[in-house]
Amino acid sequence: MRPFIFSLLLILIVVSSFAGDVKGNGGGAVICSGNTLEILDLYEARLAGYGEPSLGNNTELESMMNEYLQRLSIYSPVRAKLYLDWFKNFENESIFLSGIPIQPIPDLGSPLPKGCVWHQIVNQNPLLLPSDKKYLIDKTVWQKLSNLQKVGLIFHELIYRESNSSTSRGLRLLNGLVMTDQLNSLGLEDRINLFSDAGLLSFEAQGLKFLLHKQFKVEKGSLLYAWPEKGSTFSWKGQNLNLANEPVIFYQNSKIKSLPLSGKMLLTFKGQILEIERNEYSLTPIFFHPNGEFQAGELSNSKKWIYNWGNLNVSFNQIELWPSGKIATLQNAFGKIQVQGKYYPVSGSEIRFYDNEQIRSLYWGDDPIINLDSQKIYVENLSLLTFNRTGQIANFVSDRPGRIKNYRGQWIDFAKGDLVQLELPDE
Amino acid sequence: MNNLIFLFVIFLTIQGFAQSEAELYKQIVLVCPNKIQLLDYFEGENLRGNKYSKMTGFSQLIESISLTMPDRAKLYQVSNLQFLSMVSFTQNEKFGEVATDDLILEAPTNCQYQVLLQTNFENLLVVQKKLWNMLNPIDLAGAQLNWSIAKEIYQSDKKIPGSSVYIRNLNSLVPGDNLSKLAFQDLTQILIAARLFSVRKQGVLIDLSKPISFFDNTQILNRAYSVLDSKWTFQESEGFNSTVRLKEDQVEFYANGAVSSLRFEGNMIIHTEGGEILIATQEPIFSVLRNDERVSFYSNGRLKSGVARSAAILETPYYKIKVDKTEEVWPFDYPPKPYLLLFSDGRIELISNVSGMILFQDKWLNLVEHSSLSWYENGQIFSMNSRDQFNVKIQNKLVSFIEHAYFFENGQLKCGKLNEPTVFFTTFVKKQLFLKGEEVCFDEIQNLASYGFN
Numbered sequence: 042m043r044p045f046i047f048s049l050l051l052i053l054i055v056v057s058s059f060a061g062d063v064k065g066n067g068g069g070a071v072i073c074s075g076n077t078l079e080i081l082d083l084y085e086a087r088l089a090g091y092g093e094p095s096l097g098n099n100t101e102l103e104s105m106m107n108e109y110l111q112r113l114s115i116y117s118p119v120r121a122k123l124y125l126d127w128f129k130n131f132e133n134e135s136i137f138l139s140g141i142p143i144q145p146i147p148d149l150g151s152p153l154p155k156g157c158v159w160h161q162i163v164n165q166n167p168l169l170l171p172s173d174k175k176y177l178i179d180k181t182v183w184q185k186l187s188n189l190q191k192v193g194l195i196f197h198e199l200i201y202r203e204s205n206s207s208t209s210r211g212l213r214l215l216n217g218l219v220m221t222d223q224l225n226s227l228g229l230e231d232r233i234n235l236f237s238d239a240g241l242l243s244f245e246a247q248g249l250k251f252l253l254h255k256q257f258k259v260e261k262g263s264l265l266y267a268w269p270e271k272g273s274t275f276s277w278k279g280q281n282l283n284l285a286n287e288p289v290i291f292y293q294n295s296k297i298k299s300l301p302l303s304g305k306m307l308l309t310f311k312g313q314i315l316e317i318e319r320n321e322y323s324l325t326p327i328f329f330h331p332n333g334e335f336q337a338g339e340l341s342n343s344k345k346w347i348y349n350w351g352n353l354n355v356s357f358n359q360i361e362l363w364p365s366g367k368i369a370t371l372q373n374a375f376g377k378i379q380v381q382g383k384y385y386p387v388s389g390s391e392i393r394f395y396d397n398e399q400i401r402s403l404y405w406g407d408d409p410i411i412n413l414d415s416q417k418i419y420v421e422n423l424s425l426l427t428f429n430r431t432g433q434i435a436n437f438v439s440d441r442p443g444r445i446k447n448y449r450g451q452w453i454d455f456a457k458g459d460l461v462q463l464e465l466p467d468e
Numbered sequence: 469m470n471n472l473i474f475l476f477v478i479f480l481t482i483q484g485f486a487q488s489e490a491e492l493y494k495q496i497v498l499v500c501p502n503k504i505q506l507l508d509y510f511e512g513e514n515l516r517g518n519k520y521s522k523m524t525g526f527s528q529l530i531e532s533i534s535l536t537m538p539d540r541a542k543l544y545q546v547s548n549l550q551f552l553s554m555v556s557f558t559q560n561e562k563f564g565e566v567a568t569d570d571l572i573l574e575a576p577t578n579c580q581y582q583v584l585l586q587t588n589f590e591n592l593l594v595v596q597k598k599l600w601n602m603l604n605p606i607d608l609a610g611a612q613l614n615w616s617i618a619k620e621i622y623q624s625d626k627k628i629p630g631s632s633v634y635i636r637n638l639n640s641l642v643p644g645d646n647l648s649k650l651a652f653q654d655l656t657q658i659l660i661a662a663r664l665f666s667v668r669k670q671g672v673l674i675d676l677s678k679p680i681s682f683f684d685n686t687q688i689l690n691r692a693y694s695v696l697d698s699k700w701t702f703q704e705s706e707g708f709n710s711t712v713r714l715k716e717d718q719v720e721f722y723a724n725g726a727v728s729s730l731r732f733e734g735n736m737i738i739h740t741e742g743g744e745i746l747i748a749t750q751e752p753i754f755s756v757l758r759n760d761e762r763v764s765f766y767s768n769g770r771l772k773s774g775v776a777r778s779a780a781i782l783e784t785p786y787y788k789i790k791v792d793k794t795e796e797v798w799p800f801d802y803p804p805k806p807y808l809l810l811f812s813d814g815r816i817e818l819i820s821n822v823s824g825m826i827l828f829q830d831k832w833l834n835l836v837e838h839s840s841l842s843w844y845e846n847g848q849i850f851s852m853n854s855r856d857q858f859n860v861k862i863q864n865k866l867v868s869f870i871e872h873a874y875f876f877e878n879g880q881l882k883c884g885k886l887n888e889p890t891v892f893f894t895t896f897v898k899k900q901l902f903l904k905g906e907e908v909c910f911d912e913i914q915n916l917a918s919y920g921f922n
Contacts, residue, residue, distance in 0.1 A: 136515065136517075138514060140576055140577075141573050141576050142574040142576075143572070143573060143574065144568060144573055164572060168637065168657060168661045169511075169515050169516075169572060169633070169637050170515055170516065171517070172650075172651065172654045177515060
C-alpha cells in the first residue's frame with residue numbers, strides 16, 4: 042500500500058511540475074546579496090564541488106567559445122561543429138528586451154541560498170517569436186553578465202535547442218562540467234548518461250554518432266554496440282560508408298567488428314575493385330578484422346565477380362578475407378577448380394582457403410570422379426571435400442565402397458558414405 | 469503510513485483548488501499609470517515587434533483573418549454575436565488572480581497585470597467594467613477575438629483551454645497584415661500550438677492533427693490530410709464549379725500551391741470538347757490501388773486525370789463515343805476502368821473503356837465496348853485499343869489489325885498487331901509474309917522497321 046501511494050504522489054508531483062511548459066524554456070542567473078550574477082549551471086556546478094569555471098586566460102567571447110568547443114569536440118566533434126554555427130548566429134536569432142523582465146520559468150530543481158534570487162534571462166520558444174528568432178533575452182541583465190557567464194548561458198541555450206527534455210536540469214550539469222573542464226574525468230558510460238540526462242538525442246563514440254533512445258552497451262570503458270544516427274557515415278580507407286538503421290558492433294579495442302552498410306563500399310582485391318553491397322532485404326552486416334581490415338561482406342548483385350587465381354576460376358557473390366587481405370572464403374562460387382592437374386566444375390559452393398591462398402574446403406558437385414595420381418576416387422554429391430595446405434585432397438566422403446592408400450602409405454577400407462581421411466587438414 | 473495518506477489528501481485538495489481556479493478562462497490586461505493594454509498586444513509588440521493602430525475595430529480584425537482563414541473569420545463573426553449576448557459586467561476591482569505560469573513577460577516597473585474577463589464559454593462571461601471602459605478600440609476588439617479563438621478550442625477540446633499563451637500569440641498576429649505575411653508552415657505551427665487543428669489551403673480544409681509535409685528545405689506545403697467530409701470546390705473555369713466532399717486522405721500540392729491530387733465522395737463535373745463527364749473516386753478494394761483512384765490536376769488548376777463513374781456521351785465532329793460505366797470487380801479490375809487523361813488545356817489526351825464511332829483516316833470506324841483512344845496534342849490519334857478488328861491504311865493497302873495500334877504524329881501507322889496473315893514490302897526481301905498476331909512496326913515513310921511476336 043505504502044509504495045503504491047508514494048508512487049501515486051510522485052506521479053502527481055511530476056505531472057504538476059510539467060504544467061508550465063507551454064511557455065518554453067530558457068536559462069537564467071542567480072543573483073545574491075553582493076549583486077554577483079552567476080548562471081544557474083555554474084552555480085550548481087560550484088555547489089556540487091566541480092570547482093570554478095574557466096575557459097582559458099583570454100576573456101574575449103570568441104576565445105572562450107573556442108575553448109569550450111575544443112573541450113566538447115574531444116567527445117562530441119559533430120555536435121561541437123553544430124554548436125559553433127549556432128553560437129555564431131546567436132545574436133542574430135535573439136530579441137533583446139529592455140526594461141521588461143522575462144517571467145521566470147520554474148525549473149530550478151534545487152533551493153537557492155538565503156539572500157539569493159532567481160532571474161530569468163533567456164526564454165527559448167521560437168513559436169512565440171518571428172520565424173528567424175529563437176531566443177528572447179532580458180537585455181538589462183544580459184549586459185551585466187561577464188563574458189564567461191555569457192558564454193555559459195549561450196551554450197546552455199544551444200544545448201537546450203538540441204535537447205528534447207522539458208526541463209534543463211540535466212543539461213545544466215553537462216554545461217557546468219564543460220565549463221569547469223570536468224568532462225575528462227568521466228568514463229564513457231558516465232559521459233553517455235550525461236548526454237542522455239541532458240535530453241540530447243545522440244552521443245558520439247569511437248568515430249560515430251549513435252542514438253540515445255536505442256539500446257547500446259558499454260563494457261570495460263569501451264562501446265560494444267549501438268545504433269547509428271540516421272545519415273551516419275563511417276570513414277574507411279578514404280571512403281565514407283553510409284550506415285543503415287541497424288547496430289554497429291565493436292571489438293574491445295574499439296575497432297568496428299560489423300556495420301550495417303547502406304549503399305556500396307569499394308574493396309580492392311587482386312587488382313580488381315569489388316563492390317560490397319548488401320542485398321535489398323539482407324540483414325547481414327559487413328564484417329571487419331580487429332586490425333581494421335575488411336573481413337566479409339556480400340557483393341553487388343548487379344555485376345558478375347570473377348576470382349581467377351592459381352587453380353581456381355569462379356564467379357562468386359560473397360567474400361571473406363584474412364586479416365592479411367588474402368582470400369579466406371568465397372560464397373556461392375560457380376566455375377571450375379583444378380585438382381591435381383585436372384579441372385572440375387563447381388556449382389554454388391562455399392570455397393574456404395588457407396591463409397597461403399590454397400583451397401581448404403569446398404562442397405563437391407557435378408563430376409563424382411576425381412583422378413588422384415593412379416587412383417580414382419568417387420566423391421559423394423554435395424559432400425565436403427577438404428585439402429591440405431599444399432593443395433592435396435585431405436578428406437572426402439566416398440560415393441561407393443573401396444580401398445585407398447593414404448599419404449602415409451597405409452591402406453584404408455571404406456564403405457559408401459564414409460568420410461575417408463587421407464590426411465588431417467592443417468588447422 | 470498515516471502521514472503519507474494525510475500528505476496525499478492534502479495534495480489532492482491542493483490539486484482540487486487548482487482545478488476549480490482553472491475552470492474559468494481568463495483574459496489579462498497590463499495596467500500602467502499612463503496606459504492600459506490587452507496582454508496579447510503587449511506581448512505582440514515586445515516579442516514580435518508588431519505595431520498596432522489603436523483605432524482598429526473588430527470588423528478589421530475579421531477582415532485580416534479572412535485573408536488567410538476565411539472559414540475561421542466567418543465562425544468568429546458568429547461567435548462574437550454570442551459574446552455580445554452573453555457578456556455581463558462587474559464593478560469588482562479584485563476580479564480573479566493572474567496565473568503567473570501563463571505569462572511570458574513580467575509587468576514592467578509601476579505596471580501590473582489584472583484580469584479583464586472570465587468565462588466558461590457556456591453561460592458565464594464576466595468583464596471588469598472599469599478596465600473595459602478604459603481600453604482602446606483595438607484592445608476591445610482583441611478581447612472579443614481572443615474569446616472567439618478560445619471558444620473554438622473549447623468546442624473542439626470540450627474543456628477550458630489550460631493556457632492562453634498561444635491563443636494570445638495568434639491573436640497578436642491578427643491586426644494589420646501580420647497573418648498574411650506568415651509562411652504557411654509558420655501559420656500551421658502557430659495554429660497547432662494554439663490547439664486549432666484545421667486550416668484551409670487552396671480551398672482544401674487541412675487536418676492539422678495529422679502529419680503534414682513540406683517540400684525539402686522550404687515552407688511550401690507538399691502533402692497534408694484533408695478533414696473528412698469537408699467541402700472542396702473545383703473551379704474548372706469561370707462559371708463551372710463542382711463541389712465535392714473530401715475523404716480523410718492525403719491531398720498533394722504543387723510547389724506553386726495548386727492542388728496536385730486528392731480523393732473525394734460524390735461527383736465532379738468536367739467539361740470536355742465532347743461534353744460533360746462525371747469524375748469520382750471510390751474506396752478501392754486493395755489499398756495498393758489507391759493511387760489509381762486519386763484525381764489529379766495540373767499546376768494551372770485543370771484536371772489531369774481521373775476515373776469516370778457514370779455513362780456519358782461525348783460528341784465532336786471527329787468522334788461520338790460512349791463512356792461505359794464499370795463497377796470494380798474483385799479481385800481484378802476488369803473490365804478496365806474508364807480512365808480519363810486530359811491535356812493541360814482541357815482537351816482529352818486518353819480515354820479508356822469507351823465504345824462508339826471515330827473518324828479515322830477519313831472513314832468512320834466502329835469501336836466495340838472497352839476500347840480506348842489517345843491523342844497527340846496536335847489532335848492526331850496516338851493509339852487505339854479495341855477487342856475487335858480495325859483497318860488501317862499502310863503501304864497503300866488496308867490492313868486488318870486487332871487489339872492495338874500506335875501512330876506517328878503525322879497520322880501514319882507506327883506499330884500494330886496483325887489480325888490476319890499479311891504481306892508487306894521490306895528493304896531486303898521484297899515481299900514478306902507476316903503472321904496473325906505478329907507485331908509490325910514502320911518508320912515514318914512506311915518502311916517496315918521491326919516485327920515479331922510479343
